[in-house]
Amino acid sequence: MEKLDSEGSPGNFITKIRALPREELIMVLRRRRQYQPEAAAEAVKEALRRGIIRQEEDLNSPEFDEPVSKFTFFPCPESEKGKDKLFRSLLRVVMIVGAIPVIYGVMKLLVLKYAEGAGLVSLGVVWAAMAWLIMERHEKRLLMPMFILALLSVIYAVRILYFFKYLKLIDVLVPVVLYGVIFYFLLFILSLFRKKECAWSKG
Numbered sequence: 001m002e003k004l005d006s007e008g009s010p011g012n013f014i015t016k017i018r019a020l021p022r023e024e025l026i027m028v029l030r031r032r033r034q035y036q037p038e039a040a041a042e043a044v045k046e047a048l049r050r051g052i053i054r055q056e057e058d059l060n061s062p063e064f065d066e067p068v069s070k071f072t073f074f075p076c077p078e079s080e081k082g083k084d085k086l087f088r089s090l091l092r093v094v095m096i097v098g099a100i101p102v103i104y105g106v107m108k109l110l111v112l113k114y115a116e117g118a119g120l121v122s123l124g125v126v127w128a129a130m131a132w133l134i135m136e137r138h139e140k141r142l143l144m145p146m147f148i149l150a151l152l153s154v155i156y157a158v159r160i161l162y163f164f165k166y167l168k169l170i171d172v173l174v175p176v177v178l179y180g181v182i183f184y185f186l187l188f189i190l191s192l193f194r195k196k197e198c199a200w201s202k203g
Helices: 012-019 022-030 037-050 056-060 080-097 098-112 114-137 140-163 169-202
Strands: none
Touching: 022 098, 037 056, 037 098, 056 114, 080 114, 080 169, 098 114, 114 140, 140 169
């Protein structure tokens, strides 16, 4: 949410408040005690003008209580715009991960391991394509195949590590961290989908 500041040129924060979508204006009202008195007062005026509240006393209703901060493994912005930005950022990272099996597959092809190389290249391309479809078309059903592909690649990685003659800590640590991030991001994306569905059901 854009910062509201009563300092600077006159009317600056007023312009920002008047440009806020309904959802973000309601959030400002809920957090009105955190803002400058002038900004909070202007937010109340704007809410009255739009008919969000009929009188200032309506702010005493539970709907406008300040939200209680709770610990969560998947923190995200409360505005839909913020959620969408986070959603797309996570999926861009997930999409880029698809380059890893592609590069590794090309290396296998160069040493004439065609079946393994082609499989890895295909995995990377399919992975990136599914991430793109989820990002652009919100294809939630593709998340499960991505989880399955990630699990299959874990099995493949464990198989490779098993045949290492001299296994070092870093050889284990890097894939563990990488897969940890991948699964966390996939779960985060699933969490964002569920929050969107919850908002739709309320709306």
